[in-house]
Each structure stands twice: as C-alpha cells, then as structure tokens.
Amino acid sequence: MSTVETMPGRALGYRSPNGCSKQVMTQITPEEQSELDEIATHENRSRSAMVRLLMLSGIEQYNAARAE
Template sequence: MSPVETMRSVPARAPNGCNTPVMTQLTKAEREKIEAIAQLEVRSLSATARMLILRGIQQYEDDTHNAD
C-alpha cells in the first residue's frame, strides 16, 4: 500500500466560499464559554464561533423582521 492510499482525506469543515476571516476580541470568560461549547459540540473553536455568529445573525434578522 502506498502512503497516498493510507492517508485519510480531511473533510471540509466549512462550506466552499468561507475564505474571509473575521478577527474579534473576547474576554477570557467569553472565550472559555466558546471553548466549552466547542468541546460539547465536538467542533473546532473556529467552527463553533462561525456557528454562533450565524445563529446570532439569524436571531437578529428574526428580531428585526418582527419589529416591523
């Protein structure tokens, strides 16, 4: 068996087109909360942050739509 045959491919963790990073500052407590969620969800820290951002955007849009 060649080394190429024994290598596992790593699945993409984000959809195609996710190539624009966002940098933000967190308090130690906020980061610890995200790290705990990431561990619970078995996700990377960045995948967890992306999930939370997308949920937050959806909640914002829902709240804004309901206010109209």
C-alpha cells in the first residue's frame, strides 16, 4: 500500500488520510524522537505522517513474517 493510496484526500487539503479517524498515543525516548524527526525531515513529512507510514510498513512486514 503506498502513501498515495492511503491519502487521496491530501490533494484536496485535508489534514488526515481519507478514512483516518482514530488516534494512537505512545511514549518514545528523546533519542527515538530525534531519529524520527530526522527521518521525517528527510522524507519531507510531518512527524505524525512519518509515524503512520512507518506503522503501516511495520504491519506489512509483521503480516508477511506471520504468513511464512
């Protein structure tokens, strides 16, 4: 699943991807936040968008590993 597929409303100026209505809160270390911010800056994304993209990638990898 690509970001474009999950964010069709983005071109219309919506803040969240189409269908996103739930929030998730987590705790991270300052070092993890710094690394996340570096990745987000490199990808030209917000921290929240980067977390969502990494989460989707992690879910995909998790499901692939379970299928083996």
